[in-house]
Amino acid sequence: MTLSAIVVVALLAAAGCKAPRAEDESERAPTRMDERGRIALSAKDRKAVDLQTTVAAQGVLTTRRVRYGKVVARPQEDSLLVAPVVGRLTSPPVSLGAQVKAADLLAVLEPLVDTASRASIEAQRRELLGQVEGARAQIVAKKSELDRVSALVAARLATEADQARAQAELTTEQARFESLERAASELGRLTGGRLELRAPVPGVVATLLTDTGALVQQGTVLVRVVRSGPRWVDLAVPPGDPVGSGYQVRGIPDAVPAQLLSRGTVVQPDGTRRDRLEAGPEAAASLPPGATLPVDVLHEATGILVPAEAVLRRGKDKLVFVEVEAGRFEARTIGVAERDDATVLVSSGIKAGEHVVTRGAGALLGELGAGRQDEKPEGAE
Numbered sequence: 057m058t059l060s061a062i063v064v065v066a067l068l069a070a071a072g073c074k075a076p077r078a079e080d081e082s083e084r085a086p087t088r089m090d091e092r093g094r095i096a097l098s099a100k101d102r103k104a105v106d107l108q109t110t111v112a113a114q115g116v117l118t119t120r121r122v123r124y125g126k127v128v129a130r131p132q133e134d135s136l137l138v139a140p141v142v143g144r145l146t147s148p149p150v151s152l153g154a155q156v157k158a159a160d161l162l163a164v165l166e167p168l169v170d171t172a173s174r175a176s177i178e179a180q181r182r183e184l185l186g187q188v189e190g191a192r193a194q195i196v197a198k199k200s201e202l203d204r205v206s207a208l209v210a211a212r213l214a215t216e217a218d219q220a221r222a223q224a225e226l227t228t229e230q231a232r233f234e235s236l237e238r239a240a241s242e243l244g245r246l247t248g249g250r251l252e253l254r255a256p257v258p259g260v261v262a263t264l265l266t267d268t269g270a271l272v273q274q275g276t277v278l279v280r281v282v283r284s285g286p287r288w289v290d291l292a293v294p295p296g297d298p299v300g301s302g303y304q305v306r307g308i309p310d311a312v313p314a315q316l317l318s319r320g321t322v323v324q325p326d327g328t329r330r331d332r333l334e335a336g337p338e339a340a341a342s343l344p345p346g347a348t349l350p351v352d353v354l355h356e357a358t359g360i361l362v363p364a365e366a367v368l369r370r371g372k373d374k375l376v377f378v379e380v381e382a383g384r385f386e387a388r389t390i391g392v393a394e395r396d397d398a399t400v401l402v403s404s405g406i407k408a409g410e411h412v413v414t415r416g417a418g419a420l421l422g423e424l425g426a427g428r429q430d431e432k433p434e435g436a437e
Contacts, residue, residue, distance in 0.1 A: 088423055095377075095385045095423050102383070107416035109379050114408040115361040117401040118301075119394050120352045125291035125305065125333065129282040129345040135257045137279040139272045143167045143251060147268045150279075153308075153344050156255045162279045163265075165251040165272070184240040191233035198226040259283040262345040287335045287343040289314055291351055292328040302354035303333050307342030314339075314351070357394045360402040366412045367392070367400050368421055377413040377420045378406060385413060385420055 088095050097107065143165035150162055202222040208214035263280035265272070272278065289305055303314040312335050320329030333351070335343055343349070366376050367390070374392055377385045390405030406412065413420060 090384070093386070094380065095420055097383050097385065099383070102416075105416040105419045107419075108414050109411040110363060110366070110414050112360050112362050112402070112406050112408055112410050112412050114359070116356050116358050117361060117394050117396065117399055119355050119357070119396050120304075121297075121355070123291055123293050123297075123351050123353050124348055125289040125351045127343045127345050127347045127349065128288040128290055129262065130286065130288060133259070133283040133285050135255075135259065135281045135283065136277050137162055137253050137256065137281065139165060139253075139274055139276045139278055140251070141165070141167045141274050143272060145265060145268060145270050145272055145278070148264060148266055148279075150261055150264065152261055152264045152266075154261045155259075155284075155341060156261060156281060157258045158255055160255045161252055162255050162261070162281075163253040165253060165278075167251050168271075181240055184236055188233065188236045188240055191229060191236055194229045195226065195233055198222070198229050202226050253278065255279075255281055257281060257283050260340060260344060282340075282345050284340045285337045287340060287345070288317070289333040289335065289343070289349070289351065291331045291333055291353075292324075292326070293320075293331055293353070295323050295327075295329050297353075298355065299331065300353040301356040304352040304354070305333070305335055305339070305343060306350045306352070307335075307339060308344065308347065308349075310342050311352075312336075312339035312342050355394070357401050359393055360406060360408055362400050362402055362406070362412050363414050364395065364398055364400050366414045366417060368417055370421065375421075376402075376406060377417050379411040379413065387420070387424060 088097065088101070090096050146164040146166060148163055150156060150160070156162065202219070205214050205219050205222045209216060209219045259281045261279060262282045263277065265276070265278045291303075299316055299319055303316065304311050305314050314333040314335040317332045317334045320331050323329055362376060368375050368377075373389050375387050375389050378388050380386045388405045391403040392400055393403040394401040
């Protein structure tokens with residue numbers, strides 16, 4: 057039904073009259089096209105179809121595409137906890153994805169040590185304990201030496217290099233003492249029937265062996281802890297995709313922002329390239345390493361913005377109606393650069409500041425005499 061028919065029906069209904077037959081409508085409907093092909097509406101016509109307009113404005117449209125990326129821990133953030141001996145794994149006290157602090161209990165191993173091995177380990181432990189006592193005595197002596205050299209430096213009888221050398225010797229001996237003490241403690245636990253393995257660093261449990269009662273060999277990775285810190289996300293995108301103006305990784309449970317570190321230059325066997333993103337350290341808990349997560353890739357484009365309901369489809373063309381003068385409307389074919397559910401970014405056909413029809417545009421399209429049943433507002437697609 058054309059705009060003329062709509063107006064006739066509206067006016068007759070308002071007057072309390074019955075609508076005439078369809079053939080009478082077409083006979084009585086006056087043309088509203090002027091000599092320049094524009095549609096002229098009176099104030100009464102405009103009110104009958106509830107026609108409304110808005111101003112096309114210059115602006116920025118942000119669109120998003122969903123891609124998928126795999127969370128990767130940076131190499132320096134990985135810390136592995138391995139089985140020091142052959143043993144049987146008991147029920148793990150932590151769960152995958154748990155936040156742990158340094159020295160938290162991560163796994164318990166029951167060493168499988170025969171009698172001869174146990175005696176040998178105990179002998180090694182006693183020898184280490186003797187070395188620990190010797191190292192402790194050396195630390196006392198080197199502290200005294202450092203104090204003596206410091207006093208000489210204050211009296212200008214020794215140089216600062218002498219003081220630094222004495223400090224370095226003390227530091228080295230302290231590190232040797234701590235290493236011997238840890239080794240003796242580990243050997244003691246091996247002979248105690250229960251080996252408790254603790255977190256070497258704070259972070260997130262990214263890998264966890266949970267086969268309770270399983271026999272594990274020496275060197276088997278039991279737990280992988282990833283330090284709290286930035287996370288990498290390797291994003292799979294089609295080779296021709298432009299880089300985004302922003303990225304949002306849908307983490308577990310919260311979405312976190314990320315920034316582009318590098319654009320992939322090689323096409324992978326699956327036909328995509330890998331763009332590497334980095335999320336800040338505050339996102340560590342939401343991005344477990346190894347997880348594949350959806351990523352919103354944001355793209356910003358600048359141009360003329362109009363509401364989606366203003367854009368109509370006629371055949372292969374897209375058009376809008378522009379109020380070029382008061383009460384006169386002109387159909388314009390436009391180019392569409394980008395769009396989302398509510399807004400269309402127009403690349404050609406109209407200028408900023410022009411008034412486009414948002415409500416009643418379908419009736420104007422019928423008035424052109426070229427309406428088709430499949431023509432509908434672009435926003436309804």
